[in-house]
Amino acid sequence: MPPPNPPTGERRPRALVIDHAWRGLGPGLESLSGPGGAPLTRTVKLIVLPLIVRPALRPELAVDFLGPTQAAHLDGLIRESGTRLAATAQWFTLLKKARRGLGIVAGNPQDLYFQRCFELATEHGAPAAGADATARAVVEDMADTVDGRTVEALKAHLADGARRSVLDGELASAWESRPQAPSAADGAASVALAAEVLEACGAPDRMGNSPQYAAMVEAGHGGLFGRALWADVDGVWGQGTGLPTSLGLTARQVPPRPEVGRGASTATLPAPLDRTLFERLFVVLQSSARREELPPVPELAARETGRSCAPLGLYDESLRVAVVLGGRLAVGLDPLGTGEGTPGRTAAHRAVNGRWRREASVLRARRMTVSPRPDPDGGVLDTLAQDLRTPWTAYMRRLWVRLHGRDVRDAPLEDLASAWAVLDGVARSVMMDHRARVRSALRTLSTGPARAAAEQRSA
Template sequence: MRVTGSGKPRLRSAVLAEAWTRISGVEVLSAGDGGPLTRTVKKVIDPLVVRTAARPRLGRPLLEPAAAAELTGLLVADAARLRATAAWFTHLKRQRRALRITAGDVQDVCFPLAYELATGFGMPGPDAPETAASALRELHGEGSEAGAARLTAYLADPRVAADLTAEIHRRWHTAAAAGLAPADAVALLGEFAENLADATWRVLAESGAGHAFGLALRRPGGTAALAVPGLAGLGLQRGDRTAVPPLRRSDETGPELLERSVERRVRATLRRLPADEREPVAGLVADELARVAAGFGLGRPALATCFALGVVLAPALRPLDGDAPGSAPGFARELNARIAREGYVLHARRALAGTTPLTPRPDPGLVRELREFARQFLGRLWIRLHGFDVRADLPAGAADVRDLVSGVVRSTSLDLRTKVRRALVARLPDLEAVS
């Protein structure tokens, strides 16, 4: 790259335009003056090539010579994929017309989608029209399998995987709490769990309590440092601190909520969002990286606080043990009493306390699920809140928070009741024989 002898800062737009002229075959992504289109910068170069979220120094209007050289290097190094992006955009635009799709601006929708296809497939081949049409149909309303396949292809690219992994670690280790001590966050959450007042919720929602609580779990000995009884047994993480979630994981079977891979989270987003509301996969991944860095993996502070409330309540949700401890928050005692009165819970308690089996043949998995009600509840709560985060939904006040938590407890209880009922009905003849 040409750097003036004076070493003065240069306009970023000029650096981009100069670097862009070194890349051939990108005319459809270019403006009349030969530089990149504004939408090319906004939808492809900044979020996907340069990744200005991870390299904010390269997104400034004026760049020092070293930053200008780095920006040029990143752009030129991605030249082959940018040429493939331009080629895929042509196919996408043609197939979009053939399918009579009019939703959204063609560049806004198809620029990042073309980059994804370039990442997964390289230059278009003989089957490019069918691939482009399939990608557009999935994006605009036909199932999530194609989106999942594109996600897999996108994350399988070594350079993309390396850049995203580095960005996860950078965001994870630089996330800053909102000035609230974790112990104060727990105290505020406990206060709300006693009175469920709108005024207390407003203080909580504005305090960043959930974010502070979640970040505290990332420190060495995080579970032991927070004064929440039973926190270590809630299945939030594998050790005493939350590990950095991986980009992908081959053994994605563990229950650890806060260490789920980015790929698993984005797959959930593909299932949750209607097709006409989804961004291309690259945008969904970028959104998820921002959530991963936040406390409890939830980007909106109010939602992180809802989950933190669930963590404070969860240890008391032990219906098989009867009443919750008197030291538990009032809301937790109320919820536990409600589910402890369920017929299937009373049956299970009698079975476990006496000689009559819960089912004729021992079912350790079912018994374990009943004993781990708190884990089941937190798993459902996090999934529900992640869905809210994806759709930008927020609870309006204390009543909404109460209804949300109560609804998840009820849903967990109904699911377990159904499992017990099915086991009993399926084995009724054997049960009658041993009773």
């Protein structure tokens, strides 16, 4: 029996609402459930959330805590899917049997087959006559096309015209169903809260259970900010700053509707929110050191359609909040030390800027970039100077890629300490990358005169 419902009016964790509704479905779901009767983690991750709840289309159900109306809606969606879920469980049992018969051992069966079984249940209902042959054909087909989590497998998966058409239709539907945009005041409120959270980053003992961080996640401030980008809301970072709301996450006035795409190149990747489905997954597959932890390519593509149309291109609210925190940190990055009196700097800014200004390469670059002398190297120093004066673009681009990778792996940022580890880690990464570029430019400048003198002597 499912546990009793809590008193009316309480906000409830979404996970508990799902658990309660699942247990109320009764028997027949054993292959999708744990020993205690609760849905498996992969059942929630691969079936319940992306295929039944569909948070991109129902943003009111995308938060971690639900009010009574939202909880009732979620409960109803799961109970209405009871028959289809029971058929999914039966198909999963058949596919596992076919897998054993074919001697296939690679990959986790739940990762590989859960979503395909839900599709079979939707198309055919419960297994009937001929289901064994269908299951065997499905397993063979998936073994041939989804053996590796590689860019080549992604190309093969998206080469099918019918599959591309389905994905494009899902992208169009998800994009048209986006929630209404917030006001400029909502976006500014999110940024103001971010400043309070970043101030707590100066006190390690306060980071583990920061109430401000938890409040931002629970109130959905990351989603609010993402919707502000869709509406091109001005003045989020303060009056008269002239800063783009996106801070380089898109090169357009507003992020465009994602396309499926056919290819990608590391050298020509567009801004994060301007990327196609292919380009988004290309980066994930290229940068993953442990690809075996990723879902198979069909699942990656299916989930990415909804994610790419979600606010900030991310599903998890804690990761969206990290984008807001990162943006607030990024606009105050000042490696050249030109804005010491700028108001609104936090403990996080002081920590990152102080570390960056101590860099010998930055000190040298600072002297060179403020020099009135012409740039003798065709613009290299001008480029470095611009990077140091507007460091938010490189920071936000790298931060988004890291958060997107976590989103694909369902790795939220549970508390401020874990969020700060990512925010600070990205700052260090950008600093080290800039250090390497400065050293390369200085090396070029120092060898240039020597080379010219040698050529003159040999003439």
